[in-house]
Amino acid sequence: MSSESIYLDANATTAQASAVTQAMIECYERFGANPASQHRPGHQARRRLEDAREAIAETLGAEIGGPQADQLILTSGGTEANNLAIFGLSGPPGSRTIVSSIEHPCVAGAAEQLSREDHRVDLLPVGRSGVIDPTELEKLLTDTAHLVSVMLANHETGALQPLPEIAAIAHEHRALIHTDAVQAVGKIDINFRELGVDAMTVTAHKCHGPLGIGALLLRNGVKLQPRLFGGSQQYGLRPGTENVALAVGMQTALELWRKESQERTQRMQELRDRFEALLLVEIEGLQVHSRSVARLPQTSNLAFPGVERQAFFMALDMAGVACSTGSACQSGSSEPSPTLLAMGCEKSQIDSSLRFSLGATTEAAEVDEAARRIILAYKHLRKAK
Known part of the structure; x- marks a missing residue:
């Protein structure tokens, strides 16, 4: 030692957990076709991809069936998913976005860019303990906001934020609420619907899954403006060929977490x-x-x-x-x-x-x-x- x-x-x-590696190796060997291709191997890859997507969403507490089904948009990781949420949900220029003062750099940086694109961005303060007081959000929401973004758990101190209460306040004022749950997934129990948020960012490599894949979970009915263009994959919200093996790796890591x-x-x-x-x-x-x-x-x-x-x-x-x-x-x-x-x-x-x-x-x-x-x-x- x-x-x-x-x-x-x-x-x-x-x-990366060994079970994740083995699941990915098997996937690479069995499902090597492009999941957007129309031939049989492509359909087989697509079926495996969608099985993984559904399993990930279910493990995170999303609604996966019926007319109220939520959407899981696969990304390259937490940074891309957070950027997609901030830019895709913040509304047109002139809209107002509120982010907490303790956000990860990929949220804080995206908010700074929004302010350079004629958006109004306000910071939600945090107390000495590292926890946000929801009444501070009430004070800021005297003016209409389009989006509020507050992380579920801080990446530096680990402090957990009162998301259900924050989400309820945001919705009272007709604002969308996004949370960066990257550090919390695989560490504490998470239920997307019970949190009451409209969008949630997750990634695989923080919970013994593979690097290179994350996701943005969207509540049913939430409209997202894409940041990438040129493909019809994932309803055009995040075009680009999906990596089936990475999705399977993420699924496996989350299922291991759920069991343990x-x-x-x-x-x-x-x-x-x-x-x-x-x-x-x-x-x-x-x-x-x-x-x-x-x-x-x-x-x-x-x-x-x-x-x-x-x-x-x-x-x-x-x-x-x-x-x-x-x-x-x-x-x-x-x-x-x-x-x-x-x-x-x-x-x-x-x-x-x-x-x-x-x-x-x-x-x-x-x-x-x-x-x-x-x-x-x-x-x-x-x-x-």
């Missing part, structure tokens, strides 16, 4: 709590962001007093502990965390915070060894400083 690297960056991506959901959630939470407890005993002044509220079971964002996050991150990498300074999309950036800034954290906390995140395969021995290495690296860095 001492010489092996310990991976505690599952919020960035997770290792209660055990996985409990196990990851116990390991996370054990990890935090070990560090809190040995590191005086250590702070756990969003500790007082409901969090994802695998996420731990910690402020280490007296050290600089980038230097500590590099020291841990050398010690064989893989973690993160924030979102994987911005991990190469030295900019402070947008989430911690929005929460009103002190500069010293922001500058010393690292994110640790567990996967379904993380073991207790790894957690214990990682904590030992982190404590040693921290004390060494403090002594050198």
Whole structure:
């Protein structure tokens, strides 16, 4: 164990499950035709693709049959699905969109682009705990908005947001509500219909599925404006040849989660709590962001007093502990965390915070060894400083 690297960056991506790999290999071997082709092999590929699409939607709690059936639009991942939602649901120029101040960069960046395209964009603030107060949305919705976008669970702190209440408020004011559920899928139970949202973004590689596939789930009757053109696939809403094997991989990963959901959630939470407890005993002044509220079971964002996050991150990498300074999309950036800034954290906390995140395969021995290495690296860095 001492010489092996310990991976505690599952919020960035997770290792693909062997069952997922096997299902994809079988699919590549059996369904190699273009699912849009009209010959028999094409029809067979199409049938397998639609079976996977239906299974994914069902696992996520969507309505899959009858006149009220929801739509599942397959994409290349969470970033594309979030962009499709923001641009496709925000209405014409002049419309108003509200996004929370703790969104992932692919939502925040899309909202910034909207503002450059003559849309009005407002930020929904977040409290010190990392949770949005729904009454703040009530205040913002005194003017009409076309779209509200609030993530289900934060990618940095793991803080869960009160989506059903937020969705109800948005609908009272005749606004559409979109949620980025990328980090929550495969970690906590999710039911699309029970959340009450109009659109939900998911991806496969955060829950031991393949990289390169995500989806946007749309409630029945919601109208989406496409961002890509030139094909009739997926009702013209996201043209391009679908990858059947990736869809099967996503289906398999979600079905594995459904079978093991209660055990996985409990196990990851116990390991996370054990990890935090070990560090809190040995590191005086250590702070756990969003500790007082409901969090994802695998996420731990910690402020280490007296050290600089980038230097500590590099020291841990050398010690064989893989973690993160924030979102994987911005991990190469030295900019402070947008989430911690929005929460009103002190500069010293922001500058010393690292994110640790567990996967379904993380073991207790790894957690214990990682904590030992982190404590040693921290004390060494403090002594050198």
